[in-house]
Amino acid sequence: MATAHWIAVDWGTSRLRLWALDGMGRVVGDAASDRGMGRLQPDDFEGALLELAAPFLAEGGRTKVLICGMAGARQGWIEAPYSAVPCLPAKGRTVRAPTRDPRLDVRILPGLCQMDPPDVMRGEETQIAGILARDPGFDGTLCLPGTHSKWVRIAGGTVQSFNTAMTGELFDLLCHQSILRHSLDASWDDAVFAAAIATSEAQPAQVFSQLFGLRAGSLVGAGAQDASQAHLSGLLIGAELAAMRNYWQGRAVAVIGADNLARCYHSALAQLGGEVTTMNGVDLALEGLKAAYRQQEDCP
Structure with missing residues (x-):
């Protein structure tokens, strides 16, 4: 199995999905499990990640893992504060998650929040980033159906509002x-x-x-x-x-x-x-994680 240059993770309430990528951003492996945030305590997250990521980790080095979604919730691995709209999606400051395995360098992306009316999202913003990576000029509305459906207004490359x-x-x-x-x-x-x-x-x-x-x-x-x-x-x-x-x-x-x-x-x-x-939401989540990783690599 190929060693990853870095690993992208979409961690939802019910599912965990992982992609191993090479230095060119090409997928060299992927894995998924039902160990979503809703099934885990904070101390369980590293083990759940390693169950999927271990085959892609290089021995004697540290592999960067970039996570979006519910791992950054208050009840998740470690809380990643929200970025307030209007803003660019999936481009806020990441939070480093505590790990014991020396091969892991885990960062969690922030979600988005809105003050008036109050609202929050985690994970969907990465799919939005994926759309804007494909079509930077997109101007319109996104509908993200699910347990809690999101309606998002996009203009000028930023999230303007959501409900x-x-x-x-x-x-x-x-x-x-x-x-x-x-x-x-x-x-x-x-x-x-x-x-x-x-x-x-x-x-x-x-x-x-x-x-x-x-x-x-x-x-x-x-x-x-x-x-x-x-x-x-x-x-x-x-x-x-x-x-x-x-x-x-x-x-x-x-x-x-x-x-x-x-x-x-x-x-x-x-x-x-x-x-x-x-x-396709799965494809967009990966595109958004790639865009976020490129932005993180460009930052000092």
Whole structure:
């Protein structure tokens, strides 16, 4: 297995992903695990990293490891303070993580924060840096779906503002911990999803009563249970799009992701007349880490 010149790491709440790179920035190996921040105590991080990185480390030397994401959270390895917007993404001062293995030189990138209204992000800013590395002139909105979806306004090569919606977490809670769990069917129907998007985006104030209607309809036989998760997803995403209208209406929007959730957001935005494209978030995270590493190397 090839020895790395440096190692890039995207450390999320649930997943850890690593790339080993040579001196030209080419990937010579990669690895991933489910040892995300949510599973670890601060003393566990070095071991979790070594499980993946050890084959790429040079004996008798120190390998720089650049990390983005939740390893820098207050509950993570060591807290990396936020950079306040407006600012360049993934270009703030790094924090050195404490390590015992002499082969490691670990630095963690800061997240971004916003004071009015209060908001924070960790990890997504590196994907944003990846977009700007590819297209420095990008001017528009980024939509980063997930447990906590981010809507980000980009102009002049900087993050101007952003807003977070807890849509993914609400969906999970309603599916698994609410009364609706007894009435939801996991099959999918694009037409059901599209109808729910239209209903919720047009009348977001009605979402709460629409939600209980999923339960009531299944009890009295007045509503079909088929594709009810698609119905629920459409109601929640439609309400999110209504709340974030000033971010996407009349602007170019890039949805970051390559999974079913990203496709749902793409479909919903296109349905409502948005000018939308989709980009692969994993590729962008690596591009952003490369850009951050180059910037760190240029600093004295």
